[in-house]
Amino acid sequence: MRPILFSIGSLNVYGYGLMFALGILAGVWLTMHLAKRRDEDADFIFNMAIYVVIFGFLGSKLLHLLTVLPELMEDPLGTLKSSITQGFVVYGSTIAGILTIIIYSRKHKKDMWKYTDLAMPGLALGQAIGRVGCLLAGCCYGIRYDGACAITFPPGSSAPTGIPLFPVQPLSAIANLLLMVVLLLYLKRNKIYGRVTALWMMLYSLGRGLIEIVRDDPRGNVGIFSTSQFISLILFVLGLALFIYLTKHKAALDPVLELDDEEDGTDYREDEDGEIDLVDLSPVEAAEGAAAKAVRKADDLSKGSEEVVEDLAGEAEKMMDEIEDAAEEPDEMLKDMTEEIPSLPEDIAGETAELADMAAEEAAKAIDTVDDSADEAKAALEEILTDLETKQLK
Numbered sequence: 190m191r192p193i194l195f196s197i198g199s200l201n202v203y204g205y206g207l208m209f210a211l212g213i214l215a216g217v218w219l220t221m222h223l224a225k226r227r228d229e230d231a232d233f234i235f236n237m238a239i240y241v242v243i244f245g246f247l248g249s250k251l252l253h254l255l256t257v258l259p260e261l262m263e264d265p266l267g268t269l270k271s272s273i274t275q276g277f278v279v280y281g282s283t284i285a286g287i288l289t290i291i292i293y294s295r296k297h298k299k300d301m302w303k304y305t306d307l308a309m310p311g312l313a314l315g316q317a318i319g320r321v322g323c324l325l326a327g328c329c330y331g332i333r334y335d336g337a338c339a340i341t342f343p344p345g346s347s348a349p350t351g352i353p354l355f356p357v358q359p360l361s362a363i364a365n366l367l368l369m370v371v372l373l374l375y376l377k378r379n380k381i382y383g384r385v386t387a388l389w390m391m392l393y394s395l396g397r398g399l400i401e402i403v404r405d406d407p408r409g410n411v412g413i414f415s416t417s418q419f420i421s422l423i424l425f426v427l428g429l430a431l432f433i434y435l436t437k438h439k440a441a442l443d444p445v446l447e448l449d450d451e452e453d454g455t456d457y458r459e460d461e462d463g464e465i466d467l468v469d470l471s472p473v474e475a476a477e478g479a480a481a482k483a484v485r486k487a488d489d490l491s492k493g494s495e496e497v498v499e500d501l502a503g504e505a506e507k508m509m510d511e512i513e514d515a516a517e518e519p520d521e522m523l524k525d526m527t528e529e530i531p532s533l534p535e536d537i538a539g540e541t542a543e544l545a546d547m548a549a550e551e552a553a554k555a556i557d558t559v560d561d562s563a564d565e566a567k568a569a570l571e572e573i574l575t576d577l578e579t580k581q582l583k
Contacts, residue, residue: 208322216315241286248285252278302383309389310372317365324358331355332405390428394421
């Protein structure tokens with residue numbers, strides 16, 4: 190047991206916290222790896238994982254507070270303060286995490302069972318690493334046990350010290366690793382979304398219920414069962430019911446997973462590696478139905494084609510009449526213009542003659558005015574000459 194793995198200056202790195210963080214990272218990595226192999230959206234998985242971690246942590250704390258409800262009622266502030274650094278219930282984080290995946294997938298209109306299936310192996314891996322953290326911290330310890338592989342914790346641990354105890358933490362870690370392997374194998378061959386999730390619910394709850402028998406740390410009780418055993422019983426029943434329901438209704442076929450036997454609506458396809466993949470033929474059947482509907486529509490259209498042609502012919506005749514009328518209008522306009530053109534020179538000549546007469550009259554008037562001016566000038570000159578002669582005589 191090493192509650193504090195190492196220190197960096199005044200900073201202590203706790204074994205439980207480090208293993209908890211590594212478990213989360215490993216679980217998210219495995220889930221994203223499986224998603225990429227199925228060409229799923231990795232960004233969607235990563236964003237969803239953030240919410241799963243947050244609400245999983247809150248769920249673990251909430252269920253922990255429920256298990257210490259009497260202490261919470263007696264000393265609310267002290268219990269809440271102590272639960273910040275200790276008190277982590279795996280079932281609370283697991284249930285909250287699964288519910289988060291379901292809600293997040295439905296919100297984004299995704300198949301929730303597809304993503305819970307992809308998350309189950311990663312969940313088992315994360316729980317296995319987390320149990321190593323329990324061993325380092327000395328929590329979640331077992332009953333007194335004098336047999337092989339017994340663990341004796343040193344002073345300062347959460348477990349009783351100096352007493353050989355059943356190795357619950359290593360056993361839980363190994364069990365979760367085996368569960369991860371089983372889920373990965375089943376995920377590869379399962380053909381109906383949701384059954385991997387149901388299998389995890391059944392196997393994990395069964396194993397957890399059995400391990401609870403050899404655990405001795407305080408976890409609360411519900412009648413004769415510990416809190417975790419009571420939750421395991423409910424979880425197993427729900428998992429079994431879900432597995433039967435999905436198998437019976439074949440609610441969601443996974444078209445890329447391997448298949449051993451042929452079922453209704455499915456066929457086989459062999460890839461480049463020689464592996465046989467399941468092909469969901471429901472889209473093909475839907476396409477055939479659409480094609481048949483299109484053929485019936487074409488027949489209906491062909492029956493009414495003659496009426497359509499007649500209507501088009503009538504419209505064409507109307508258009509031709511309008512074109513002929515439009516063609517006749519320029520001829521009439523040209524005819525009117527030709528009738529008007531011969532009269533134009535005569536009109537112009539008449540107007541010109543009138544203008545010439547008017548100009549002649551004006552010219553005559555101007556000549557008369559000039560003549561009058563010349564007479565007046567001559568008379569004035571004669572008077573001047575007469576005055577000069579008179580002055581000379583004098």
